[in-house]
Amino acid sequence: MSAQITKAEVAKHKDEKSMYIIIDDGVYEIANFVDEHPGGAKILKRFAGKDATKQFWKYHSKGVMDKWGAKLKVGTLKEEAKL
Numbered sequence: 001m002s003a004q005i006t007k008a009e010v011a012k013h014k015d016e017k018s019m020y021i022i023i024d025d026g027v028y029e030i031a032n033f034v035d036e037h038p039g040g041a042k043i044l045k046r047f048a049g050k051d052a053t054k055q056f057w058k059y060h061s062k063g064v065m066d067k068w069g070a071k072l073k074v075g076t077l078k079e080e081a082k083l
């Protein structure tokens with residue numbers, strides 16, 4: 001079972017040491033990926049600690065997730081009550 005990570009926890013990971021982004025219900029560690037991102041490091045860093053689902057699916061096809069998803073995934077977004 002993969003780790004359940006809250007949105008608040010994701011938000012803490014936003015620098016070079018550790019950079020999390022959310023895509024759908026997955027949490028991805030991209031600190032070591034930003035420099036090889038074909039779309040550039042800058043745009044990725046802008047989403048560090050945040051949900052990038054909409055932007056991800058705007059620029060990538062499912063094949064990108066199939067190739068990279070498992071390598072970068074560190075957990076699943078924890079379901080929280082929406083108040």
Ligand code: HEM
Pocket residue numbers: 021028030037038039040043044047052055056059060061064068069072
């Ligand atoms: C885990 C997260 C991500 C991975 C693994 C990833 C991977 C890739 C790959 C492999 C490409 C090359 C093009 C392709 O094969 O389709 C690409 C291009 C690109 N990515 Fe990402 N990406 C990620 C997140 C993001 C995010 C959050 C943005 C924010 C907008 C972004 C913006 C772009 C852009 C603008 C391009 C260039 C598209 C083009 O030249 O047509 N990516 N990315």
